[in-house]
Amino acid sequence: MMNRLHMQVWPQGVPETVTWPDGTLYDNLAKTARAHADRPALIYHGATTTYARLNAEVEKLAGFLQNTLGVSKGDRVLLYMQNSPQFVVGYYAILRADAVVVPVNPMSRHAELEHFARDTGANVALAGQELLPYITPIVQEGLLSHVVAATYAEAASPDRDIPLPGELDSLRSADATGPGVIRWADALERATPPEPHSATRDDLAVIPYSSGTTGQPKGCMHSHFTVNVTAWGGVAWNPSDETDVSLAVLPLFHVTGMQACMNGPIIAGGAIVLMTRWNRDAAATLIARHKVTRWRSISTMAIDLVNSPNATSYDLSSLTAIGGGGAAMPEAIAKKLHDLTGLDYIEGYGLSETMAATHINPVTAPRRQCLGIPVFDVDSRVVNPETLQELPQGDVGEIVTHGPQVFLGYWGRPEETEKSSFEMDGKRFFRTGDLGYIDPKGYFYMVDRVKRMINASGFKVWPAEVEALMHHHPDIAEVCIIGTRDPRRGETVKAVVVPQDAARDTLTEKAVIDWCRSEMAAYKCPTIVEFTDALPKSGSGKVLWRELQEREAQKEGAA
Template structure:
């Protein structure tokens, strides 16, 4: 089967092209266009407070003016760290208005992790929520950061609500004592921005993803690659300007960024947003605002549909549930179809591919399946050692090419050489995932070549956590493995060997880890052993350890 006649075309959605003409606009163009078309339409509903498209654009323009006066120029990197809120989205587009590059950071990251992102990206200005300032303070004190624009979530609460608003969202604005901190209200009170010449091939975002070396790497995404993903995803799923999207997946993660920010802005659609996952609030909002679209990892949907509020609320407006990161359990898929008449559409993507890469056709989906390559995407299964293309049914490494694939890793040519390969003169990205393709052209996950652990859609790389564990004075050897988890998909487990004469217990080590790394990376279980199994070459036999945990 040649690339010109892939088997998945036999199951292609009717009326859709095989390839997509990617719009030659910038992300700022997309917001400006939607604001011109629908100025009074709610762009974001946040705990019943409404931000219109006109206000969205105006606030982003005002913040961009401040960033420019603070020295942000075209190509500069700006770190962005907060939980879901209107300010996150406004800040994202303000950076685009400057022609600069957003470095989105997980809100659970520690000061040490933030330091790496700052050092590697070269960002010298950050926009961060006030409760996350402790992660910024060391860099401010050292002069690595010139300035932090500080978000107060409560500034976005402009209307009363009976919803359960988290305390961190209701918290009043803090007095900013540390030099270099500027309140969001002050940063958006000045003159608007000066237009900057930017194009679709300019860099727009630098989301970080970890690697087998344990060192997170920046994925270079342009306006074009992010737009290709967003426009392709919305066309595939039949979304439009009248869609109402539930935005609960974190927007610092590509799933939330694409589905709850970039895609709705492209259409001028409405996002109903929560700062944190709250099943009861989500059920109330779906009913109140007639939410029609929801992108979510399976763990969140499992929690939602088990909640009493989901049983009593009117959820009839929901027309599309989609996501990825882990396979949706068969029992839950069956329940959604039987009780609510909804087919959960599973897809596949990575940070390196701006989330959207494969997806199941709406009318011909297969369960526990990565779907088929979407618009203009071509995927192959190759032998991970010889790189020879394998036939259907064989398991190997999934490699892909498409307009949404990143340009490469930021300033890491060694990683780029390892991550890309050529087939028939075309450049393919090596996903590191082991998969197989059936005769119909549908792809199925089999294993992870790179040991990656998937915790509710967040990537955890064992090498990174192991490196941190070796900093503990009592630990002699450490191995991080995954264990199946009904709620999160997988959980992180540590197997450690103590130094002679040292003592340490499970709660103590877990607490130590949570002080030094994001909560989702910290082990949830610890096993102490006298020694770790090794291969003939002396390498830790992590697969053997993982299989033992899976059987436990």
């Protein structure tokens, strides 16, 4: 029986279901370009691209892909870029050409790129100029034939007062050379009109890669329909229109950024202020300058912003909606954000396999450190991860989800696709691998990943809970909890801590442990504290706890 506890707190004024569009993702852009041709679509370092121009550039690049590079319907094309106007043009041009976007983390390097090219059979890539040293060897190996290289500075104003980050500000397209390389401007100049758009809502549109828990990344197959479900659903959940201005700081290659910072705003017809890389002071300047109304982020960005010594001087008054996902927002940080903006940080939950959110907090009744409630047409439950039997409300188990945005399967991996879901009550449910529970009002809470649990003397310690508690410490900027061997307890808790700048030379292991003992049950307290300048993070800003855990295991093995 479908869980409907959450209907008690369904947001006011939001319909229980949505009539999903029959068109494609490109149709969203075409429709908005007709309705709001002269409105700003993209704002990037002093330069504004209107919707009419955005669509025109998409048409040109799509024609080049089809008529010059031979991209056909259903072909996979790698999109290997940082946030930029060219990313948005490239994404929609691939779709306009009836091909499939394979978004690639710009932090990916040779072995990973080789895997993406071999796994998808892609022949063409769109890449940032700064990434050519990593992608051109893939051309030399015969896996790709061409790379269309984007120089982000060409999309910025020559009079920009905020420079592009790092080396990107000084790159010039004349230097974009190498095997199979075609300059972006040359591609647009040489373009001929594309064939009529023939993709349907059921054709493949995007294959984001999921890191998973073991082995190589797996491609998650999404159709135009499954992507549209979360893009349109996000706009319906927290209504937006052409007057909204969104700050795109989440990486667009990642499903949350792709949907909340690009596809959703384009459906609504709003403006997108693009940031290539996160910088807290630049972000605050852009919010004030462009009267940004919507900011979707990840908790690590919010932590960085509120910990800035300039935080109280930022003008964030134009913001009307803030939120994000990827990791729980620590209570202490959420409070600081509320103090700065007067807004609740709306948390959501989703995966690459569900093309972003399946759960979002109701805007009218949000909870902190909470995944939210199942959104439109989603049936989500909690089951015993061993028996797959549904558990009663309040019991901790694996979160499983059935809904219209669930992926079509893993690219080229039918066996893993089969293992990822099971049938219950006549429906296929996707196994998220996340442990959580449902409260009496239908809110979902995550406890941790199925494989991320520390067993200390028989007590189960959930790292996410300890991390959330430790964020209340005034001298801790960031923390990651991992397990380490202990001769007495079997396993014990270790905290990897980034101190606040002011406490880098004064915070001690004893002080942290003593504070923890005063704040939480003894079995949860870290017995070891390691200080570091930064935690390893993915391109989407998530803390790579597995990397820290693996390093610890290697240390233990060496010992």
